Amino acid sequence: MNSPTRLESDSLGPRSIPADALYGAHASRSRENFARFAPFPLPLPIYHAMALLKKACALANRELGDLPPDLADAIAAACDDVLSGTHDADLVLPIYQAGSGTSANMALNEVIANLANRALGQPLGTRSPVHPNDHVNRGQSTNNVFPSAAKVAVVQAAAEALRPAAAALADAFAAKADEFAPVLKAARTHLQDAVPITLGQEFHAYAAALRRDLDRLDAVLPRLCQLGIGGNAVGTGLNTRLAFRPAVLRHLQPLVPCAPAPFAIPDDPIAATQFLTDFADYSATLRAFALDLQVIANDLRLLASGPRTGIAEIALPAVEPGSSIMPGKVNPSICEAANMAAIQVQGLDHAVALACGATQLELNTHMPLIAADTLHATALLAAALSTLADKCVRGITANADTCARHLEQSAALPTLLNPVLGYDRVAALVRESLATQKTLRDLVLERNLLSPAAFDALLAASTSPNR
Numbered sequence: 001m002n003s004p005t006r007l008e009s010d011s012l013g014p015r016s017i018p019a020d021a022l023y024g025a026h027a028s029r030s031r032e033n034f035a036r037f038a039p040f041p042l043p044l045p046i047y048h049a050m051a052l053l054k055k056a057c058a059l060a061n062r063e064l065g066d067l068p069p070d071l072a073d074a075i076a077a078a079c080d081d082v083l084s085g086t087h088d089a090d091l092v093l094p095i096y097q098a099g100s101g102t103s104a105n106m107a108l109n110e111v112i113a114n115l116a117n118r119a120l121g122q123p124l125g126t127r128s129p130v131h132p133n134d135h136v137n138r139g140q141s142t143n144n145v146f147p148s149a150a151k152v153a154v155v156q157a158a159a160e161a162l163r164p165a166a167a168a169l170a171d172a173f174a175a176k177a178d179e180f181a182p183v184l185k186a187a188r189t190h191l192q193d194a195v196p197i198t199l200g201q202e203f204h205a206y207a208a209a210l211r212r213d214l215d216r217l218d219a220v221l222p223r224l225c226q227l228g229i230g231g232n233a234v235g236t237g238l239n240t241r242l243a244f245r246p247a248v249l250r251h252l253q254p255l256v257p258c259a260p261a262p263f264a265i266p267d268d269p270i271a272a273t274q275f276l277t278d279f280a281d282y283s284a285t286l287r288a289f290a291l292d293l294q295v296i297a298n299d300l301r302l303l304a305s306g307p308r309t310g311i312a313e314i315a316l317p318a319v320e321p322g323s324s325i326m327p328g329k330v331n332p333s334i335c336e337a338a339n340m341a342a343i344q345v346q347g348l349d350h351a352v353a354l355a356c357g358a359t360q361l362e363l364n365t366h367m368p369l370i371a372a373d374t375l376h377a378t379a380l381l382a383a384a385l386s387t388l389a390d391k392c393v394r395g396i397t398a399n400a401d402t403c404a405r406h407l408e409q410s411a412a413l414p415t416l417l418n419p420v421l422g423y424d425r426v427a428a429l430v431r432e433s434l435a436t437q438k439t440l441r442d443l444v445l446e447r448n449l450l451s452p453a454a455f456d457a458l459l460a461a462s463t464s465p466n467r
Contacts, residue, residue: 008125017125022090024110024125024132030093030103037094042104042368043375045157047091048083049149050108052255053229053248054136055079060247061138071116071130078115087111095372099365101146109136139240139248143273143363144228150371151224152256154282157375158221159258161382163214166289169389170210176396177204184459185313185403186410193410196462199313199398202303206296210385213289220282222261227252228272234362235270276364279374280356283349286377290345293384297335297342300392304332313403317395334392341384348377407459413440416462421449 005016010025017028031038055076062072081087090111097103109132116130117123130136137145181200186193229252230245232238237245249263256263266272306312322331352373355366364370407413417426417440429443444450450458 006125008127020124022087022111022114022124023107024114024127026132027090027093027103027107027110030097030107034094034097034103037096038092040095041092042095042097042101043153043372044085044088044091045153045375046101046146046149046371047088047104047108048085049153049156050105050145051079051082051112052152052252053145053149054108054112054140056248056252056255057139057229058136059251060244063247063251064241064243066241066244067135067138070120071135074116074119074130075112075136077119078112081115082108082112087115095368097368098142099367100142100363101368101371102142104368105137105140105142105145106132109133112136139230139232139244141232143233144231144235144269146367146371147273147276147364148227148229150279150367150374151227152252152259153371154279154374154378155221155224155259156256157378157382158217158282159260162378162385163217165382165386165389166210166214166217169385169393170207170214172389172393173203173207173210176393177201177207180398183398183400183403184407184463186407186412193412195412195415196407196459198463199403201463202299206299209292209296210289213285213292216285216288218260220278220285223278224282225259225261226264226266226272226278228266228269230265231269231273235268235273237269270362274359274362274364276356276359276367276370279370280353283352283374283377286374286381287346287349289381289385290342290349290377293381293388294339294342297338297388300396301332301335311402311406313399313406315397315399316392319391332392334388338384338388338392341380345377345381345384348373348380352377408439408441416458417444420458425449 004019006019008015008017008025008028010029012029015025015028017024058067058072058075058079061067062069067075082091091104091107093103093107113127113130113132113136114124116136117126117128120129122128177200179200180203181198183199184196185199186195187197187202188194227249228235230237230240230248232240245265249265252263253259300314300316303311303314304316307315316332316335318330319333322329322333352370355370355373356364358364358366411430414426414430417429421429421444429440432438433440433443441455444455445452
């Protein structure tokens with residue numbers, strides 16, 4: 001049995017559309033044209049950010065007298081309805097569509113117009129009194145709506161998910177750094193024994209790396225608050241009043257309370273339409289995060305390796321059985337998941353960089369890919385950071401005895417003893433240690449070269465320069 005339909009027309013002719021669908025002819029064509037890309041939907045936060053912008057535009061047009069109050073209010077109310085998530089099913093189009101995002105912008109225009117008209121007592125598809133182009137899209141072009149919405153969506157995701165997750169992981173490492181401050185151990189360079197360090201210092205370095213990443217994030221996010229909205233096709237602001245852009249941003253600001261800086265008109269709106277490298281800059285910041293996350297996750301796996309035949313200086317919390325065939329095996333699953341996420345973020349960054357460099361003349365026609373991959377990377381990184389904090393780092397314990405044993409058996413001690421006993425004597429002790437399997441501590445104490453207290457004091461002082 002066929003579902004009921006309605007007939008709509010656009011500039012290319014009539015279309016048969018499901019009777020209860022909120023989208024219209026343009027979105028119907030896009031669904032058909034890009035149907036094979038349907039498994040790869042454009043992220044909903046982009047549509048929601050466009051709805052915020054369209055609400056701000058409607059309020060600005062009302063304020064400037066360019067939209068009748070009843071129509072502007074109906075559009076604003078429809079935008080709120082979209083933002084509730086109730087109509088997300090009508091906003092399903094793939095990432096891979098018209099390169100400026102026209103399909104997504106028009107789909108949203110049609111949904112908002114139909115919601116507004118229904119609220120004003122009109123049936124779906126009438127395009128009157130609220131028209132998707134003439135009223136919902138007034139003062140706008142996809143060329144500035146879409147990238148501006150992508151910036152708003154990224155700013156929201158970074159502020160609400162990524163930044164808190166990174167800060168929480170940094171705090172978790174800092175807490176472990178305090179807990180592990182007394183645990184002396186051998187550092188390793190080239191995967192070989194190096195000078196003494198404390199486990200706390202290692203964990204403090206992880207916290208410091210993440211906080212540097214947060215500093216980079218805080219530096220780049222304000223640049224995403226420069227929006228080309230109101231610039232229309234190429235940024236010149238054709239068919240808008242001079243007061244339109246400031247009015248839009250003024251109405252938008254309270255709708256995005258998490259914005260890290262005031263929304264602003266770019267110094268050169270044409271350049272802002274043409275060059276999307278602020279996304280590349282932000283994505284590169286995510287890549288730096290991912291690189292540090294990869295280093296940290298690999299370190300934790302190495303330090304926990306074993307538990308009998310590896311380094312085993314820390315123990316990671318057991319979160320699941322590690323093997324379908326080896327009973328009792330427990331794997332560093334959380335670190336491995338974080339590592340895969342970090343690698344994926346780096347791949348997404350490469351795609352974003354290539355897409356940002358694909359602008360030709362006055363327009364970049366890879367905006368949906370840039371927006372989707374940037375949001376994907378932001379969400380994935382936030383998930384990895386928060387999972388690592390909650391499921392791994394907070395539950396890490398130190399194997400202090402193992403750390404002490406490794407230090408006493410390591411090649412870290414010769415460097416420590418060198419200033420006290422001299423290079424040649426220490427070299428002889430190292431040769432004897434290797435031949436007899438005795439530790440340097442044993443040999444030094446046997447020969448009364450240092451007292452036990454002096455040896456322990458030397459160890460304790462070895463990590464103090466960087467405390």
